[in-house]
Amino acid sequence: MKYSSLIIANLFRKKIRLTLTLGSFFVALFLFGMLAAIRGAFNQGVDVAGADRLVVINRTSLISPVPLSYMDKIHQIKGVKLITHMNWFGGVYQDPSKFFPKFAINVENQRQVYPELQVSDDEWNNFAKDRQGAVVGASLAKRFGWKVGDRIPIKGDIFPGNWEFNIDAIYQGKDSQQDETQMWFQWDYFQERVPERLKGLVGWYTLRVDNPDDAGRIAREIDNKFDNSSYETKTETEKSFATGFVKQLGNIQFLIITIGSVVFFTLLLITGNTMAIAVRERTGELAVLKAVGFSDRFVLLFVMAESLLISLIGGGLGIVAAKVIAAWRNPVPNVLPFFKVPNTALFMGFALALTVGLISGIIPAIGAMRLRVVDALRRV
Amino acid sequence: MVRVDGSGSASSLIHVRGLDKKYYRGGEEIHVLQGLNLDVDQGDFVAFMGPSGSGKTTLLNLLGGLDVPSAGSITVAGDEITHMSRGKLTEWRARHVGFIFQMYNLIPVLTAFQNVELPLLLTKLSKAQRREHVETALAVVGLSDRMHHFPRQLSGGQEQRVTIARAVVSDPTFLLCDEPTGDLDRKSADDIMALILTLVKQYKKTVLMVTHDPQVAERADVTLHLNKGALVEASRVEGAMSGGAR
Numbered sequence: 001m002k003y004s005s006l007i008i009a010n011l012f013r014k015k016i017r018l019t020l021t022l023g024s025f026f027v028a029l030f031l032f033g034m035l036a037a038i039r040g041a042f043n044q045g046v047d048v049a050g051a052d053r054l055v056v057i058n059r060t061s062l063i064s065p066v067p068l069s070y071m072d073k074i075h076q077i078k079g080v081k082l083i084t085h086m087n088w089f090g091g092v093y094q095d096p097s098k099f100f101p102k103f104a105i106n107v108e109n110q111r112q113v114y115p116e117l118q119v120s121d122d123e124w125n126n127f128a129k130d131r132q133g134a135v136v137g138a139s140l141a142k143r144f145g146w147k148v149g150d151r152i153p154i155k156g157d158i159f160p161g162n163w164e165f166n167i168d169a170i171y172q173g174k175d176s177q178q179d180e181t182q183m184w185f186q187w188d189y190f191q192e193r194v195p196e197r198l199k200g201l202v203g204w205y206t207l208r209v210d211n212p213d214d215a216g217r218i219a220r221e222i223d224n225k226f227d228n229s230s231y232e233t234k235t236e237t238e239k240s241f242a243t244g245f246v247k248q249l250g251n252i253q254f255l256i257i258t259i260g261s262v263v264f265f266t267l268l269l270i271t272g273n274t275m276a277i278a279v280r281e282r283t284g285e286l287a288v289l290k291a292v293g294f295s296d297r298f299v300l301l302f303v304m305a306e307s308l309l310i311s312l313i314g315g316g317l318g319i320v321a322a323k324v325i326a327a328w329r330n331p332v333p334n335v336l337p338f339f340k341v342p343n344t345a346l347f348m349g350f351a352l353a354l355t356v357g358l359i360s361g362i363i364p365a366i367g368a369m370r371l372r373v374v375d376a377l378r379r380v
Numbered sequence: 381m382v383r384v385d386g387s388g389s390a391s392s393l394i395h396v397r398g399l400d401k402k403y404y405r406g407g408e409e410i411h412v413l414q415g416l417n418l419d420v421d422q423g424d425f426v427a428f429m430g431p432s433g434s435g436k437t438t439l440l441n442l443l444g445g446l447d448v449p450s451a452g453s454i455t456v457a458g459d460e461i462t463h464m465s466r467g468k469l470t471e472w473r474a475r476h477v478g479f480i481f482q483m484y485n486l487i488p489v490l491t492a493f494q495n496v497e498l499p500l501l502l503t504k505l506s507k508a509q510r511r512e513h514v515e516t517a518l519a520v521v522g523l524s525d526r527m528h529h530f531p532r533q534l535s536g537g538q539e540q541r542v543t544i545a546r547a548v549v550s551d552p553t554f555l556l557c558d559e560p561t562g563d564l565d566r567k568s569a570d571d572i573m574a575l576i577l578t579l580v581k582q583y584k585k586t587v588l589m590v591t592h593d594p595q596v597a598e599r600a601d602v603t604l605h606l607n608k609g610a611l612v613e614a615s616r617v618e619g620a621m622s623g624g625a626r
């Protein structure tokens with residue numbers, strides 16, 4: 001503590017330079033936080049995927065349907081506990097910018113297959129009885145100010161026409177990781193209005209198995225069962241399915257790592273240069289410190305402390321700002337409904353700032369530590 | 381009593397024997413100090429004079445443990461410093477040496493108070509004790525009313541006073557002054573020399589000073605001339621103890 005005034009006084013020696021260096025850390029770590037939020041948004045489905053859930057889709061592609069008649073056949077396979085199905089609906093609420101995912105669901109088993117998305121029994125029963133009923137996620141309801149009893153119009157695009165739904169229930173995720181931005185409605189209502197060629201077809205099945213260890217066997221059995229049929233299937237774990245879905249959008253992980261690396265090395269160069277200049281400017285002063293009895297180790301730590309303080313203050317403010325802003329308001333609710341800076345990214349951000357501070361400070365600090373008083377004073 | 385002929389006893393405060401210092405510059409050996417002997421007692425005020433390159437500052441650096449000799453020994457208050465490690469020398473400097481530089485070498489971002497406090501940060505003194513010491517040191521140099529000023533807000537003479545306060549605040553065994561008035565006008569130089577004399581006479585400090593200025597040198601008890609690395613002449617100021625020659 002007794003050295004703090006010395007460290008702080010040196011930190012504020014060049015205020016503009018300090019501000020700019022702090023600013024570069026702030027911007028870099030803010031960017032890191034936002035990228036982590038984007039990555040989290042894309043991987044949210046992967047992160048929350050149930051280990052005991054499998055997804056059955058048409059082998060051709062996700063957008064090709066599979067017959068409803070497969071449901072019982074799949075359910076009969078040993079180890080399959082529950083099964084439900086869903087269809088992607090599309091549709092526009094008010095205007096295309098107000099996008100949210102809408103699914104036609106199987107009312108019977110939806111809650112059992114997705115127990116982490118919780119709805120009260122009363123509301124669910126009302127929904128089950130209402131052919132035009134809908135269940136919406138809590139954050140979606142909050143976004144549009146909806147409440148149970150509201151009637152919402154959706155303009156169909158994949159499935160044309162004006163569709164109307166009654167909000168009968170609002171589901172809540174059991175934790176903050178869950179997606180609360182979906183809307184579900186009855187598959188029976190959907191079936192009434194789809195073209196004849198699409199009747200009796202579902203988008204995909206999701207099933208729960210008794211034992212996750214059997215997932216591989218069950219997936220093989222399902223796909224073997226429908227081999228050489230008109231609708232061959234591809235069965236995979238929900239995690240694998242979600243990962244594949246994200247990959248269709250490009251390698252987000254690679255993108256983030258690449259941008260992060262560029263930011264990291266740029267910061268390293270900026271801070272390293274700043275620290276080298278700062279030490280060079282203070283050669284005489286460091287020599288005086290040594291002359292009056294400050295040890296080489298103290299001088300090393302003194303320079304390192306300055307570097308670490310800059311990186312931790314600038315970087316810390318940047319990553320915390322990203323966290324606060326992402327929590328306060330999602331800047332892209334239509335594109336990425338789940339937009340949060342995860343706590344792991346917060347810690348990683350601090351670790352990154354710490355690493356840059358350490359690496360950029362260490363060379364100037366060693367130079368300062370090795371400084372010979374006699375040589376340094378001669379240069380003054 | 382100051383001696384340069386090697387006749388002093390080992391009980392001298394500063395006891396230097398056979399001091400050699402060589403540099404290699406561009407492949408050429410430069411023998412800066414050659415077999416130098418010196419004995420300085422507690423309370424002596426010694427001035428070193430000589431032409432540029434004669435080795436005055438080198439001698440001061442060696443005596444202050446900032447540099448190591450090529451041969452010979454330096455013993456200060458019983459501590460043989462020539463074989464100390466870098467770390468030990470640093471600790472030794474903190475306890476025994478106060479430096480006063482020509483260019484003051486104050487830390488510009490610290491106030492006069494904080495600059496003077498620097499050597500005390502290495503001690504176990506409490507904050508209140510440090511404050512007391514710093515205020516006393518600044519009072520001795522006559523800068524009690526400038527303790528919260530930064531170096532840029534002080535004149536050259538005042539900056540040098542702060543340097544002197546920093547040098548004495550930890551009550552070192554001796555003071556090393558390298559051209560302490562070299563960057564000052566005559567009036568300020570006289571003031572600084574008066575202050576150094578006060579430290580010697582009133583506070584019994586031992587002072588070793590390098591200077592080019594004969595007027596400054598004559599304020600010392602003894603002036604030693606360095607020429608080509610050797611102490612070739614010693615001029616004793618008679619009556620130094622009585623103060624009559626000042």
